[in-house]
Amino acid sequence: DGGITQSPKYLFRKEGQNVTLSCEQNLNHDAMYWYRQDPGQGLRLIYYSQIVNDFQKGDIAEGYSVSREKKESFPLTVTSAQKNPTAFYLCASSITGEAFFGQGTRLTVV
C-alpha cells in the first residue's frame, strides 16, 4: 500500500539522550515536513524539505536536526539541546499542494 509511515508510535527516552524518529513515504512525493504538536495545540513546523539533499528550518527548529539523503526518507533527530522534547511528532509529505500525514510518534522524555 502507498503511504507515509512513522515509527515507532510510542517512544520513551531518558533526558539528555538524542533520539531519532523515522519517517518513510512511498508516494514519490518531493516535499516532506516535520511538525510538533503539544496537548490541545496546533501544528508547529520544525523542518521541511522540498527536494533531496536540501531542507529548511521551520518555526521551531532549535534542538532538532534532519537529513534528506533519499527521497523516501526524512528522519528527525531530537537532540539533548531541545529543552522540552516531550510531544506528539507528525511527519507529512506533499505534492501539488496536498499534504498527507503519518500516524505520528508520541515521544516521552523522562
Next chain:
Amino acid sequence: GQQLNQSPQSMFIQEGEDVSMNCTSSSIFNTWLWYKQDPGEGPVLLIALYKAGELTSNGRLTAQFGITRKDSFLNISASIPSDVGIYFCAGQRLNRDDKIIFGKGTRLHILP
C-alpha cells in the same frame, strides 16, 4: 512565521446541528486544504481546493475557496458524534515550492 487565522478556536454543539468554521490570511493562497484530526492520530485530508470561488463537497462537508483567495470556510451539516475532533485549515501560496501553512485548528465538541 506566516500564520492562518482559523476560527472559532473551539465549538460546542448539539448533535444534528450544522457547523461552520473559517480561515483567513493576509496573503493570497493558491491552494486551500481542510483536515480532520482524531485524538492520537495524524490529520486526514478532507477537502482540497484549487480555484478561487470553488465550492466542493465531500458527503456532509462543504468547503469553499474565497474569491479574494485570502480565505476559506468549511461547513458540516447535520453533525454526528464521529465528527468530534480537531479541524485544521492549510494553505499554500502562489509558488508551489512554498511550504504548506496550517491554522491552529478548530476543536469540535458534540454535547450529548
